[in-house]
Amino acid sequence: MLDRGESLTLLAGVSVGQVVFTHRALPDVLPVNFRLDGDAVVIRVATGSALARVAEGAVLAFHADRIDEAARTGWSVTVVGRVAEVTDPAERRRIAELPLRSWVGDGRDHFIRIATDRVTGCVLA
C-alpha cells in the first residue's frame, strides 16, 4: 500500500487517467487528461458531455495507473472525492494555463476539480 503523499506524487507524474461516473444509471469510465493542482485532480471536459453534467457536489472516482507488463511491475492510485466546477474567472484563467491538453476534441471549456477526499494506492509487484 502507498500512503497519501506517495500516491499524490505518482499522480503528479502522469497526465492520463480514468474517471468513473454514472451515466444513465450505469457505471461508465472515460479516459481523461488531468493535472494534479495542489491536492486536487483537475480535468477539462466538453460542454454538453456526460461528464459535464455530473452534478456539482457528486462524488466521483478517479484512477490512474502505470503498468509495465513485461516487467510485471507498476502502480495504481484511486481517488474518491467531491466534484466542483471551477467557475471563478481568475482561477479559470490560472488553470487554463496548466498543460492540460484536450486531445479528445475541441470546445472543452469546463474545468472540473475532484477533491482528493480519499486516496488509495498500491504498488503492483
Next chain:
Amino acid sequence: MLDRGESLTLLAGVSVGQVVFTHRALPDVLPVNFRLDGDAVVIRVATGSALARVAEGAVLAFHADRIDEAARTGWSVTVVGRVAEVTDPAERRRIAELPLRSWVGDGRDHFIRIATDRVTGCVLA
C-alpha cells in the same frame, strides 16, 4: 462511437484493463490482466482480495483503453455486466491455459467472468 463488434475486437488486442467495483461502500478501481474469452471478459483474482469477494451476480464495470497522447488518438471501451466465478473444473482448466498472467502476485486462483451485457466504445481523435 464504436459498435459492439468493433469494441470487442479492440479488447481482444490488449491484456490490461481496469475493474470498477464497490469496496467498503466506495467506488474503487483496480488494474487487472484480462482476456476476452468468447464474448466475456475473464480476469484472474487472488483469494481473499476485495475483488474475489464481489458477490456472484453483481454488476461490474470493466474498462480498457489505449491512448497515444503524443498523437492525440486512442480508443476507450467500457463493459458493464454480471459477474460469475468460473467453477466448472473443465472450464477452469481451459481458462488456466489462457495467457492470463497474474503479474500482481501469486495465489490468484479465482477466475471471474464478466458478461458483456453492455459494451460502449469510442475513438478519441
